[in-house]
Amino acid sequence: MNTTASPSAAAPPRAWPAEGLTRVPYWVYQDEAIYAREQEKIFRGASWSFLCLDAELPGPNTYRTSDIGDMPVVVTRDAEGVLHAFENRCAHRGALLALKRSGEAKEIACIYHNWTYDLKGNLQGVAFRRGVAGKGGMPADAKPECNAPRKLRLELYHGVVFGTLSDQTPPMEEYLGPEVAAKFKRVMNRPVKPLGGYTQILNSNWKLYLENVKDSYHASLLHLFFAKFRINRLTHKGGVLVGGDGGSHVSFSHEGTSSGNEYEKAGLRSAAGGFTLEAPQLVASVDEWGDGGTIQILGMFPGFVLQQIKNCLAVRRVVPRGVNQTELLWTVFGYADDDEAMLQRRLLQANLIGPAGFISMEDGAATGFVQRGVAGAHDYNSFVEMGGAGVASDESRVTETSVRGFWQAWRRRMEM
Amino acid sequence: MAANAIERQFAVEQLLARYAQALDGDALESWPDFFVEQGRYRILTAENYSQGLPLPLVQADSRAMLRDRVAALRHANIYEAQHYRHVVSCTVVEKVDAQTVTAVSNFMVARIMHDGATTLFATGRYLDRIRLSNDAAEAKFEERLVILDSSRIDTLLAIPL
Ligand code: FES
Ligand SMILES: [Fe+2]
Numbered sequence: 001m002n003t004t005a006s007p008s009a010a011a012p013p014r015a016w017p018a019e020g021l022t023r024v025p026y027w028v029y030q031d032e033a034i035y036a037r038e039q040e041k042i043f044r045g046a047s048w049s050f051l052c053l054d055a056e057l058p059g060p061n062t063y064r065t066s067d068i069g070d071m072p073v074v075v076t077r078d079a080e081g082v083l084h085a086f087e088n089r090c091a092h093r094g095a096l097l098a099l100k101r102s103g104e105a106k107e108i109a110c111i112y113h114n115w116t117y118d119l120k121g122n123l124q125g126v127a128f129r130r131g132v133a134g135k136g137g138m139p140a141d142a143k144p145e146c147n148a149p150r151k152l153r154l155e156l157y158h159g160v161v162f163g164t165l166s167d168q169t170p171p172m173e174e175y176l177g178p179e180v181a182a183k184f185k186r187v188m189n190r191p192v193k194p195l196g197g198y199t200q201i202l203n204s205n206w207k208l209y210l211e212n213v214k215d216s217y218h219a220s221l222l223h224l225f226f227a228k229f230r231i232n233r234l235t236h237k238g239g240v241l242v243g244g245d246g247g248s249h250v251s252f253s254h255e256g257t258s259s260g261n262e263y264e265k266a267g268l269r270s271a272a273g274g275f276t277l278e279a280p281q282l283v284a285s286v287d288e289w290g291d292g293g294t295i296q297i298l299g300m301f302p303g304f305v306l307q308q309i310k311n312c313l314a315v316r317r318v319v320p321r322g323v324n325q326t327e328l329l330w331t332v333f334g335y336a337d338d339d340e341a342m343l344q345r346r347l348l349q350a351n352l353i354g355p356a357g358f359i360s361m362e363d364g365a366a367t368g369f370v371q372r373g374v375a376g377a378h379d380y381n382s383f384v385e386m387g388g389a390g391v392a393s394d395e396s397r398v399t400e401t402s403v404r405g406f407w408q409a410w411r412r413r414m415e416m
Numbered sequence: 417m418a419a420n421a422i423e424r425q426f427a428v429e430q431l432l433a434r435y436a437q438a439l440d441g442d443a444l445e446s447w448p449d450f451f452v453e454q455g456r457y458r459i460l461t462a463e464n465y466s467q468g469l470p471l472p473l474v475q476a477d478s479r480a481m482l483r484d485r486v487a488a489l490r491h492a493n494i495y496e497a498q499h500y501r502h503v504v505s506c507t508v509v510e511k512v513d514a515q516t517v518t519a520v521s522n523f524m525v526a527r528i529m530h531d532g533a534t535t536l537f538a539t540g541r542y543l544d545r546i547r548l549s550n551d552a553a554e555a556k557f558e559e560r561l562v563i564l565d566s567s568r569i570d571t572l573l574a575i576p577l
Contacts, residue, residue: 101463194469195469195470195471196460196461196464196467196469196470196471197464197469197471197567198461198464198471198473198567198568198569199567199568199569200568200569200571200572201568201569201570201571202571203570203571222494224491224492224493224494225488225492225493228491228492275487275491277484278480278481278483278484279476279477279478279480279481279484282481282484327568332471343470347470347471347472347475348475348477350471350472350473350475351472351474351475351476351485354473354569355473355569355571355572355573356459356473356474356569356572356573356574358485358488358492358493361493361495361572361573361574362493362494362495362572364571364572365494365495365496365571365572368571
């Protein structure tokens, strides 16, 4: 009898610091055993992974490749227009089934020995299954179908496709929590149109990027572009909402509500200078939602971001690629009913985001600075006490509440 | 008298070479002057470009916008000290009219970090539309479209390509 414990029964490889959520141990970004456990307990566990936009599968018989953590997946729209997703792994000897990022297909054939699958992920054909001229082939009782790629449970939530391998993952509405869900629906309020994308390589653990997204405290301290042009300071009206089990959050702000010169009084680097744009049309936005909201960053555990920065809308997919490398895949979109002026506005404001973005280029580097900074400090911790020790919504963005929320969700799933 | 093919080729290659030397030599302030007043500069990935998707990584529709980007890079954006080494080649020039040519060139850009770490940061094509003076003594970009072969950018893209 095989008495080896399954990986899921294995004891946690490390113990969390006694202080709780106000401390994050640096081994968490560097330990191979932690990384492997995350793949199983988080990505292949009871979590929703963002796969793609509904609009990125434009018609029947189309597919798109995506990921759930390390696991490659294929998302398809079948001839009837129904979405499916399954593991991108052949039942035979494990080769990738779909090789391109996207395409059209009525069925998918493995390149290696030509086994074929329908768009639901069912194994349909095994080449030479009965051999040739009565010789070779598979035994009559062989059941290669049992080894078929795993199918994902999907939820199409307001134009966005999420997948999970678990029956336990609660519905998206509950997973986000009602307040965060309302902000999700605010942006995804009608059909969208993809405008393109790119991939940013982050030389850091995936969690450092999620922490960065959830860290409303850094926004106008690291990203000086906004502060210098007074586009978004923490003194503007805004807040942070935390939902679900702590893993979902939204931070938001409203323009033109700055009350004064707090930055100058504090002598902060980001207050120095203060110059104006020669071409201010780059940041000229219109209030599309009629609520004055200029920035809304929504992050969902483990690796999804929905962004509204003025009129620049994007989803970001965070894919771990080993302990210290992460892919950040950006897809920028507009609405299907945008007029030409709105399209041009969105494209111009795309200057703000991505690897070359005026307000986001620093994030790509900042996560790497932490990864490098903690290299010799596995058993030391970060200090996360802005806004106290709790995980709750906050009217102030000078808080790390949603960072603690992220770790709360992480610890629960990791059983650590 | 309008410039001939050799003079046009020479003028274009001079412009491309001076542009590359300016960026590699950290003369960012001179970058906008390689463009006409309403000159357009964009960086797109080949994947987006070939699918007709318009998303830019960088877009400037005038010299003023280029100057804003230089000001941001100098005074607002934070990135580790680094510089590029451009290699530009295979320039094919086509005449549009007496004052205008288009040019396609290949480029490779190495990025050298302050600690010496050197990587092949970007490869791609420049698709240029260039305005020449009558004698081809002066050349400026009306449009410079930078098409990146890869959709993957390591860490950040601060200095222009
Ligand atoms: S691995 Fe796919 S058919 Fe053999
Ligand atoms: Fe940031």
